[in-house]
Amino acid sequence: MESNGVSLTPEQARAALADTERVRVSAAALSATPWPTWFFITLTLYIAALPITLGGVMADRDWLLPRPAWMAVMLTLVAAYGALFAVAAKAWRDKTGVALRLDVLPKRATVPLAVGLPLLVLGASFAFRATEQPAWLIAASLIGATASVGFHLAFVRLHRRTA
Structure with a gap:
């Protein structure tokens, strides 16, 4: 086998393949690295604010703020989160050369979060609408x-x- 005029032995070829596999595993570990701390804090605050904001949007009558104000808050939260997500992903990609990817994370961790969090937020909002008890929203936020x-x-x- 020749590469650029250089003959490789079977051992050298195996070593090169092993190096390639180590680079792949290392890149996967880097892309599984948690968000920057500032984005983790932003994400946690967003998750905490979401049930209360959605509860305000879904309330039968004005609760603390008029419904249009809750809608404005909700749209602002979603837009700010989207923008900060893009900034965090770009910063990580610039720092490491690897895009942040959720598919390298264990499914046993990401699937419950992806299913449970929307159920928690929506369930608390519907419970609040039915009972008018803000404890549902506060519990969901916490x-x-x-x-x-x-x-x-x-x-x-x-x-x-993994690192």
Whole structure:
């Protein structure tokens, strides 16, 4: 086998393949690294604010703010989150050369979060609408923030183990 006029032995070829595999594993570990700290804090605050904001939007009557104000808050939160997500992803890509990817994270961690968080937020909002008890929204905010911190710490541990 020749490469650029250089003959490789079978051992050299195997070593090159092993190096390639180490680079692939290292890139996967880097892309599994948790968000920058500032974005983790922003994400946790967003998750904590979402149930309360959605509860205000879904309330039968004006609750604390008029419904159009809740809609403005909701749209602002979503737009700010989207913009900050893009900034965090770009900063990470510029720093490491690897895009942030959720597909390299363990499914046993990401699937419950991807399913449970929307159910928590929507369930609390519907419960608030039915009962008019803000405790549902406060509980969902606290549970969501706790889940965000827990998942962040789990991903930090995962990264340290694979790096």
